[in-house]
Amino acid sequence: MTQEHLKTLIFILLPPVMLALGMGAAIQGAWLPELPQGLVEVIPWLTGVLAGVLAFLYGRTRTLICVILVLMVYLGSMFQIRPMAMTTEADLLPALGYALMTLMVPLVFLVNAFWSERYHLMMDLLLRLSVFGSLAGFAVLFATQFPEGMADLLLTTHLPALHWDGYGMPQLSFWSLILCLAVMGFFVVRRPTPQWAGQWITLAGIGWMLPQLFHAYAVPLFTATLLLILAIAVVHESFQMAFRDDLTGLPGRRALNERLQRLGRCYAIAMTDVDHFKKFNDTHGHDLGDQVLRVVAAQLRKVRGGGKAYRYGGEEFTIVFPGKTAEQCVPHLEAVREAIEAYEIAIRNEASRPSNKREGRARRGPGKERTVSVTISMGVAERSVDHPDPQSVIKAADQALYAAKQAGRNQVCLAE
């Protein structure tokens, strides 16, 4: 895991985790002030509407389904499904209802998370609702028609060695929750996005909330916290989409414009362009061209000296160095230029690519892989009397970049 990946992971996970832990701790420690019961009961519905409307407006069907699930769990807790399951031992149905809820919610979370948002919003939503609704319907039908059989399946401790008394749900439900959390957690770590992180933390929160009987308003407030986490995930994801370039993962032009407005009196800006990129695209195809842009972006991201890289557009990138003169930036830019020149990009034929990495390595063998490399040219300028604002510094850096191209490419040029 690279340092950048770790930073993204922390940036995405920390706020919702803190929110959930903070509320969890306040509930456990009974630090919450007394609030009118009516108000407390209405808060989850209000946050549910907020999260649901945001998810709908931004086309986040997965999050919308999570909002509906959280509200259904809240409804279940309002109907005291767990106390009923605990007290009326003679009647199997409440116990089965609780077992079904604790088993199905994690599984639906998991399937929903992997179900890509491909179709038209309403169609996607209806499809999900009908699939999950039918599943729940069948489960309830089975539970009412064959209560003994279902109880055998759902309530029995099948593996006594893996039984843990302290957890207030049937063994099958508990392990399905752990499995779903583990699978989703793996994907959150691999590809951290606010939406994935929000869904994962919400499921963990439900898993923690379901088996516990808190005092009167703890469940509504924790439910509201989970719904707030989902709402924040929608806003965070939309913010990222607007400010981050999809292909390279670097912040895009909009983020650059924001940053330029907040530069102090001393800064330098470098403009970067991939050499002969049109020819590269024509020779190797657009897909490999895209791969090159990702590699270049990954190297630019590692620039030192306090620089931050942005995708300016096409095959052009910008690096902003706050508090630096152009001359101070040159060694850092040279280091990146050299790293890109030395980087060998493997040419992959997607159609004949083996499905696993080991087979791929064996098939390629040492030295068998075809590689290509590219170079970049850079122009760098600083704020000065002649270039008093970011736009004119960019223009000067662009002219220096042009000079680098004229001088034979694969070099860094300082603006005059």
Ligand SMILES: Nc1nc2c(ncn2[C@@H]2O[C@H](COP(=O)(O)OP(=O)(O)OP(=O)(O)O)[C@@H](O)[C@H]2O)c(=O)[nH]1
């Ligand atoms: N694969 C890919 N190509 C892109 C992308 N954006 C822009 N391009 C291509 O980048 C090329 C830019 O070429 P030019 O601006 O003519 O410059 P060049 O070929 O790099 O030549 P010099 O800058 O003079 O070294 C064009 O062919 C664009 O199609 C992208 O996102 N992906």
